[in-house]
Amino acid sequence: MAENLDQSFEESSMSNEEKRKINREQRIQIIAFAFMIGITILAFLAVGSEQLPGVFTIPFILFLAFVQLILQLYYFMHLKDKDHGWPNSFMISGLVLAAPMVVSLILLIGIVKY
Amino acid sequence: MVSEATNTLKKSVFWDWMTTVDHKKIAILYLLAGTLFFLKAGLMAVIFRIQLIAPEMEFISGQTFNEFITMHGTLMLFLAVTPIFFAFMNFVVPLQIGARDVAFPFVNALGFWLFFLGGLLLSLSWFFGGAPDAGWTSYVPLASREFGGVGIDFYVLGLQISGFGTLVSGINFIVTIINMRAPGMTMMRLPLFCWTTLLTSILIVFAFTPLAAGLALLMLDRIFDAQFFIPGEGGNVVIWQHIFWIFGHPEVYILVLPAFGMISEVIPAFSKKRLFGYTSMVFAVLIIAFLSFMVWMHHMFTVGIGPIANSIFAISTMTIAVPTGIKIFNWLFTMWGGKLTFNTAMIFAASFVPTFVLGGVTGVMLAMAPVDHLYHDTYFVVAHFHYIIVGGIVLGIFAALFYWYPKMFGHKLNETLGMIMFWLFYIGFHLTFFIQHILGLVGMPRRVYTYLEGQGMDTMNFISTIGAFLMAVAVIILIINIVYSALKSEPVTVDDPWDARTLEWATHTPVPEYNFAQTPQVRSLDPVFYEKIHGNGKMKPAEPLDDIHMPSGSILPFFISLGLFIAGFGFISFHLDLFISPYVLIAIGGIVTFGSMGLRSMQTDHGYHISKETVEEMEKELS
Structure with a gap:
């Protein structure tokens, strides 16, 4: 081959x-x-x-x-x-997990400096 | 040990193990390496418990004490428990899903060698000016270039390299479980150990990346004079804490989820019942995995992030108790009304349940932000996480060891010695750690190398140390058991010595190189049990018998890792006075690593085939 x-x-x-x-x-x-x-x-x-x-x-x-x-x-x-269910779910869960982290870190470190 | 009869290619033993890409052999390598690090870290624990046996002891110095507690935590979490889990995952997961190997056998070997050489690099620190001493969390500014010794460099580089190994193994398991399942093995027929492996791997991919980033920042700070964590130059020390715990909390679940999976395999097998509430178990692990990313700030309640953030994270932490509670009740209901056999594996698994509940209760107590100011940095925290890690994870590992040992090594472990070990370990464990709750509540701080007389801590510390001795004796008995069983015990010749339920017990013992001569057709959850009841006890094949395509072994994973090891040491040697320039070491390491990678890309390697005749012959010999 x-x-x-x-x-x-x-x-x-x-x-x-x-x-x-x-x-x-x-x-x-x-x-x-x-x-x-x-x-x-x-x-x-x-x-x-x-x-x-x-x-x-x-x-x-x-x-x-x-x-x-x-x-x-x-x-x-x-x-x-079609057949992209797994990549989709991984991408979405990555976004869902990262978004609150980024938001809370901006709020905490950007404003109160902690 | 996989016997000679199951090897089709003849190689010398040493070369065979160095170049192996077989998931079963890599599993044994992981088990050996993990056990070595486990013994080393355990020995350190015994030594610093001796230091704490009486007030104002001078058995070891405060500096050595700090190095020991740091290395104890780091080794146990990154280099002992994780590899031992990888050992069982590597061995069991492909067998449980009916696959011939993991998805990327080469990457699997690479993962092992990266972990092992990374761990070795970290351990080298003992010979170059002392181990890391800033605690396993390595908080800055204690770990910054101003205050931290050269040990921290070993921590940063060693963990970075072994972290890469863990990361690639995690990716490998995700791909394996998603793509390599046998026909009929739908996601909702996946054994729970495979489910927890999948979720652990996902957590590794999402959590080890922040750790790698954090370690890279710390490395830049320490070696290349950056200022991410130096407040005087515009940095912020709290960022390290955030990054570390964004990794660190999921890391706890990376460790505990596989233990949940192991318990969920052992309990149904020895209760002679299917796992109670399988679907709810799966969703409980999913929820735990998700929540583990939403709670990291509960490690930082006392930092001063403010009442609102503290309350949010306190409540999200308490939420985790709900799915965990579901799991606890499911295990109890699995045992309820079952035909229970209390052998060593089962007694470890069964005792996991109440011990883990104790750890969970103190977990919810710690989650309450206001009271946490009292518990913070006392032995209460130490007692809590040891109830999770020893009472949960290590008991799970022992259960899994006794349960899967016959499949892995072809003979059972001795039951009498196993029972003696269980009782010594169990009593020793509670003796060591239960009393530490009270020590913490009366105010003994953690990570302090001694304490004064007459503060009501003498007796409790004495008891705690005696417990640690009992645990050490138990581990020695386990080693005696392993040697004794290797010499004396009857070889297991049947496929299914425990009369168990899942697919790994459909393979021959010892497991042939190709696992399944024909890929099995899975017809139900607990496929082997289903075939025993509704079929003839053998798995139905899903394909005709044919030549089997196998991956060929390669030494390159070892050299890729060796190169990173040398380069890592080169980066550290900026802070060492060596006869050789750091740049030379980095260059050698880089050339070895990237050269091996280039070699791998250049060579065409399509593996080899085991002919149909050989397979038939081996099947006849093994059955």
Whole structure:
């Protein structure tokens, strides 16, 4: 098996159905990528422009970051696909465990210095 | 010991053990190494208990006392109990889920060697200016570069390396349990020991990463003059406490969950009943694992984080008593009305239940933030966590040792010696630690190397030390038992000497290299028991007999770890006056580690096959 690995194939062994799926996946990836660049630009603009007040900017870019995270995990890292139950549950439990820690450490060390 | 008949490749014994990737042999390596560290840490405990036998003793100096208590805690938690658990997990989990090996045999070997050489690096500290002496928690500023000696460097680097080993083993177990289950072995048919192994591994992945980060920060502080924990330069010492306990509390559950699993295997086997409330047991462990991350601040009640934070963490801590209570009642109901056999394994398992309840009760007492100001840093805390760790975890380990010994080594341990050991250990344990509750309440502080006469502590400390002697005698009897049984006891030839219930008892004794000639078809929870009642007592195969694909052994895990060991020592030697420059050592270590990794990436190794004929021959010989 191993000695045939670098031989190239005459034509793809994928069925038309599979090819369609791959193409669709590619399109989704590109759209998601473009969208993510878009919201990144938006975040830069929000911070860079002098007109917007900080009360608006901070929650706004945090929201954009959250959207970015979801896109990244579910579209780029394929968590939306079938048979990704275990990676999903691990990712979510990691977030659920880390979030309260980060929040409480910000509250305690950032404010009361303990 | 896995006999010669079960080995298909002929190698010298030494080379075989150095290069092994077989989960059963790695299990035995873990067991041996863990036992060595256990004996070492136990001996330290006996010595500092002698120091405390009478007021103002001068058996050892205060400095040595500090080094002993630090090393006792560190060794017991990281290098004794965790590896002994890994030994049983490695041996039992693939057999219980019907797999031929763990998911990544190479990584499994790497995990062992990283742990072992990391532990060795930590132990080297005795020869280079003294062991770490800042307590197993290694709080800054006591452990900072200003106040901590070179021992702390050994603590940081040694634990970092052995922590990597624990981390990769944890990942390996998660993948194994999720992906390698035999057909029919659904998640809700998984034996409870596999469930607790899975959750322990998840806790390791989520908890050892903060520890690695914290140790890295401390290393930067100490060796490269960073200032994360130096208040004068803008750092904050409390961050270390947070990071340490974000790791440290889950670590307690990393230790206790496998013990829960072992007890949940031993009690049903000797009660001749299925585990009572299996589903509730699974969900109880899940909840305990989750909550273990939400309670870390209860170790820091006296730091001064304020009443609101203290109350939140006090209540979340008390919540853990609920799922734990569910488990306790389930064990009791498993025994209730069962056909009980009280042999050594069962008596250890059964005595676990009340002892662990005692530890749990004091746990809830400690969780009450206002009173905790009284208990904090007294022997009450020491008594509490020893009731959990010795009364819970070590009793669980002994139960598991007596229960799985015939499968691992092909003969049973002697029952009479086992019973003598149990009573000595049990009485000694309560004698040592029960009285420490009262010592703590009358105000004896922990981690202080002596005390004055006439404060009402003399008699109680004397009793406590006598108890420690009894425990030491019990462990010596265990060693005698192991040697005696190896020489005298009858070899076990049947597959299932205990008439037990789970899948590991469907393999031959000794277990052949490939575990199962044909992957079994699992039809129920407690599959072996099900086949005994509804089938012919043998597991139904899920596949035809065929050639078996095996991973080939490799020396590279040893060299990857050896390189890290040398590099770690190099980092430490910035604070030592050696004839060789630290940079040279770091370079050698780096080249060995990354060179071995490169070699591993370059070589194509598809393993080997055991032919169908050999398998048939071995099956005939073993049955």
